[in-house]
Amino acid sequence: MASEDELLDLVRMRNYRQVAIELIALEAGRDVFDIEALREDPEGALGGNDEITVEYDMSPRDGCSVFGYYRHVPAGQSMIFVHPSLTSERDRFTILHELGHHVQRQHLGWANVRHSLPSEIGAQLEERVADAFAAEVLIPASTVPADATWLSARTLAEVYTTVRASRAAVAMRAIEIAPEGEQATVIVTDHRGMVTFARASGDEVFAPARGRIQPGIAKMIESAFERGGSAIGPLDRGLEARSGWAQQDLQVEVALDDTWGYAFVVVRSAQRFGRKPTWDRIDDAECGNEACGTVFTVNEAVTICPACEVPKCPECGRCACEPKTSPVCDRCWLELTPAEQADPALHECP
Numbered sequence: 001m002a003s004e005d006e007l008l009d010l011v012r013m014r015n016y017r018q019v020a021i022e023l024i025a026l027e028a029g030r031d032v033f034d035i036e037a038l039r040e041d042p043e044g045a046l047g048g049n050d051e052i053t054v055e056y057d058m059s060p061r062d063g064c065s066v067f068g069y070y071r072h073v074p075a076g077q078s079m080i081f082v083h084p085s086l087t088s089e090r091d092r093f094t095i096l097h098e099l100g101h102h103v104q105r106q107h108l109g110w111a112n113v114r115h116s117l118p119s120e121i122g123a124q125l126e127e128r129v130a131d132a133f134a135a136e137v138l139i140p141a142s143t144v145p146a147d148a149t150w151l152s153a154r155t156l157a158e159v160y161t162t163v164r165a166s167r168a169a170v171a172m173r174a175i176e177i178a179p180e181g182e183q184a185t186v187i188v189t190d191h192r193g194m195v196t197f198a199r200a201s202g203d204e205v206f207a208p209a210r211g212r213i214q215p216g217i218a219k220m221i222e223s224a225f226e227r228g229g230s231a232i233g234p235l236d237r238g239l240e241a242r243s244g245w246a247q248q249d250l251q252v253e254v255a256l257d258d259t260w261g262y263a264f265v266v267v268r269s270a271q272r273f274g275r276k277p278t279w280d281r282i283d284d285a286e287c288g289n290e291a292c293g294t295v296f297t298v299n300e301a302v303t304i305c306p307a308c309e310v311p312k313c314p315e316c317g318r319c320a321c322e323p324k325t326s327p328v329c330d331r332c333w334l335e336l337t338p339a340e341q342a343d344p345a346l347h348e349c350p
């Protein structure tokens with residue numbers, strides 16, 4: 001079992017998934033919840049449990065997420081409240097997220113780590129770990145054999161039929177579990193090719209905005225309809241960004257889900273054919289950083305930010321995202337001043 005120091009290291013590395021795996025292992029030893037049964041039917045699995053009860057709450061939404069909240073009752077039965085959503089998948093995730101709050105209170109080592117942090121950071125951390133716990137229970141890494149990749153549209157469509165989680169949760173898991181350095185973007189679209197979820201692994205292929213129809217993906221979805229549910233090939237017309245550029249030289253794999261109403265899509269660069277992705281509207285851009293203002297040509301040497309879809313300035317590295325905040329002290333989590341960054345001895349924890 002991980003020590004408190006090891007848990008703190010996981011927090012520093014933002015490896016919430018590994019924290020969740022540790023908590024699930026501890027839960028197995030405690031033997032209060034049946035993780036397998038939770039995977040199948042969270043609400044049913046918690047029925048008759050002495051530690052916790054699930055209630056549906058029809059009142060206006062408050063609590064830690066818009067979907068539900070957790071109320072700890074010391075020396076009594078704690079409560080999970082769920083604001084029912086339109087999908088049972090959403091409700092299952094909510095129940096397990098709230099159970100994730102409960103589980104985090106049951107393990108002294110983790111509780112010590114979480115409460116050693118300033119309250120706002122600790123609260124944020126608890127939310128992240130609650131999400132990771134829910135995802136880990138609903139979609140265990142073992143759903144896909146260890147020697148196969150999650151970054152495959154057909155694999156994701158198969159996973160979706162076997163787990164009780166939303167398409168977005170399945171796509172998100174693919175990004176979390178894929179080894180670092182594997183470059184691909186995972187997208188969920190409806191049958192028209194309208195993006196409902198997109199997340200990039202690596203920065204080779206950007207993640208297109210939600211709510212926009214991608215014509216190239218729409219075309220490949222039509223092929224999938226004709227070919228029994230999946231299709232693969234070059235991405236015609238590229239992947240279109242809000243900024244008006246389209247990333248080219250991409251390969252797309254599409255697999256319809258079991259309803260044929262939605263598709264899992266994996267886009268990667270076609271570099272296996274010896275090409276690097278390019279952008280088809282070679283244009284000048286001006287850096288938005290008022291301290292920089294460099295005018296540069298957008299070509300294959302420039303990275304497009306996967307989050308804001310704006311080319312990153314080659315001079316200062318800025319896109320349209322908020323710049324990263326300063327590094328923080330390992331012990332007190334306060335931001336370090338530039339002087340303290342240069343000479344850590346200058347920093348004194350409060």
Ligand SMILES: [Zn+2]
Nearest residue numbers: 064065127130
């Ligand atoms: Zn929460």
Ligand SMILES: [Zn+2]
Nearest residue numbers: 287292313316
């Ligand atoms: Zn710049």
Ligand SMILES: [Zn+2]
Nearest residue numbers: 305308319321
């Ligand atoms: Zn950005």
Ligand SMILES: [Zn+2]
Nearest residue numbers: 329331332349
């Ligand atoms: Zn400090």
